Amino acid sequence: MLFNSYIYLLIFLPVVLVGYQALRRAPLRVGLGWLVLASLVYFGWWKPSPDEPWTPRYLALILGSCVANYFVGRLISGRRGRPAGRAALATGVTANLLLLGYFKYAGLFDKTLAALTGNGLDLPDIVLPLGISFFTFQQVAYLVDAWRGETEEYHFIDYLLFVTFFPQLIAGPIVHHGEMLPQFSEKKSRGIRSLDLSVGITCLALGLFKKVVLADYLARTATPIFGLAAAGDRPLTMGEAWAGMLAYTLQIYFDFSGYSDMAIGSARLFGIRLPLNFHSPYKAASVIDFWRRWHMTLSRFLRDYLYISLGGNRKGTARRYLNLMATMLLGGLWHGAGWTFAMWGALHGFYLCVNHFWHHLRKHLDFPALPLPASGVLTFFAVALAWIPFRAGNFELGPEGSTTAALAATKSVLASMFGLHGLSGWPGDSVIVVTKSRALRPIVGGLVIVWLLPNTQQFLRRYRPALGLKPLDPWGARRWWQWRPSWPWLLFTLGLLYAVGRGFDQLSEFIYFQF
Structure with a gap:
């Protein structure tokens, strides 16, 4: 769903705004949960090919990535400065980079190998999931900052919104948890203001x-x-x-x-x-x-x-x-x-x-x-x-x-x-x-x-x-x-x-x- 499309400008964005305003008196995380739901709909709307049926695998990918990184981050924070925390950091960062490497660079490696040796790996066409470069970097930064002691014990809904918030999900900016999560937790951001x-x-x-x-x-x-x-x-x-x-x-x-x-x-x-x-x-x-x-x-x-x-x-x-x-x-x-x-x-x-x-x-x-x-x-x-x-x-x-x-x-x-x-x-x-x-x-x-x-x-x-x-x-x-x-x-x-x-x-x- 592109920003310059009618469905985004005339349907999706107005519906999300109306729903957010309607929930302004609800508990804070109900309103944030609405934005998470809207962000997942925004992400899940994408299909690699218009000729193929919709599949939930890419939605499962980003949700699985968020859940895994959230709990690895908590594990690192609780064991900061100890070998177990360092191991969790290495594991988390490596897993994120391997995931990005497979989806984004396996095809390049295969084509380069075939050009140099005449024999490639004959990998199937690998579809690059939407926004994977951006949400991977955001979560790698979160894990590193957890090791440095610069993160807090964030609520899972807040963390999920930090990663998936639809305005920045597809092509950035690459947001930092210290910039976004405090804004989500402030009551003054509830509801819509005219300015x-x-x-x-x-x-x-x-x-x-x-x-x-x-x-x-x-x-x-x-x-x-x-x-x-x-x-x-x-x-x-x-x-x-x-x-x-x-x-x-x-x-x-x-x-x-x-x-x-x-x-x-x-x-x-x-x-x-x-x-x-x-x-x-x-x-x-x-x-x-x-x-x-x-x-x-x-x-x-x-x-x-x-x-x-x-x-x-x-x-x-x-x-x-x-x-x-x-x-x-x-x-x-x-x-x-x-x-x-x-x-x-x-x-x-x-x-x-x-x-x-x-x-x-x-x-x-x-x-x-x-x-x-x-x-x-x-x-x-x-x-x-x-x-x-x-x-x-x-x-x-x-x-x-x-x-x-x-x-x-x-x-x-x-x-x-x-x-x-x-x-x-x-x-x-x-x-x-x-x-x-x-x-x-x-x-x-x-x-x-x-x-x-x-x-x-x-x-x-x-x-x-x-x-x-x-x-x-x-x-x-x-x-x-x-x-x-x-x-x-x-x-x-x-x-x-x-x-x-x-x-x-x-x-x-x-x-x-x-x-």
Whole structure:
């Protein structure tokens, strides 16, 4: 059940809101139980294939995972600092990673083995359960924190809602128990408040606009150009390659930003604030800054539970760079079970190593910093180049995908961008896949939006739509363009919804939906 579907917006969400409001005077955990039930319905609605009958196995999978991790966490908390607790931690983390590894990476291992040796394991097609990457990481963090003594004896209903809460279940943010469980236990979050409703609906409308009007329109340029690169029917022109790269760079921005807004807006309707996951990453002045702004909760998880566990920067410079590369390589594989995703992660690991080395060199030799516009453009270009193998990774996923096709698409786009297939801007009409005007207008408009306009969190800043914004964007003077619950801004929201309605001609998945 996608956020940008009629069934979610017009049926599921209103029914859940009405039921939650009707239970506002019931015992606290009755209301929370209603949200758990709604979240399980939301998860269980999904079917791997519309042609196959519904099966409860994936619902049983997430419930079994929640029950097992809850009780393992309690076991670890009761035996913290003792060998039995350490064994329970190792067992719990290993079981979670094995489960994720089987569903997500067994197919990649099989295909790689077959490519290298000529003989694979002939595994049956393995369906990737919805949201498994996200709820696995949340529960691994919970087990580790139980060992560190940072968890409490949470009620099972609270824990179940923490893992399955539908606004963040499918594609994040990767929430932390310390952020969410206290909110569930507070009585003030019971029932629906008018301000939460106003902020939530506005956030939903902004997210829908980004997804339906901006991201899906940019996909009309990126998809055929990358498809042509993968097919190899003819080389891309330089203009096509640059247009395809920039269109996808903006498509994934608005797609993920739109999803994040809709997740935050959906949760805020119930008085719950999710952590900030996206904060104008294309305005970053360095790759280090980019990862403080893009998929912020994943960056936090990788830092706190992988990079620091590997030793962080505590074991010398060489080990620090090795830890950065290992962390980003695994982060790339988390995004997709393909070697081009690993390439994307390795590129960002290399970028981070260069970025840290440059900081060290500047400090040692007293070099001045690059001017902000120059560093911003350089960072944007580096990030955009890395999106090429990431987008080509789509040709590697699935039973019919191959690493060869993904690498060929990557090589074709990069070669054409740098003139190895000629310097022509656009092909003739007989072989055109995207018209020049249809490609350039959304790209220019998208760049203006991401570089010059405030983001959703800044726009709604007066009412703190998400957790974690203040350290990034300290409260200053209120601006005229910041949203308020007034009639003019209501008309603005209705205008967004009107634009969404005009472009709501087909249902498209969010890019992060597949992870």
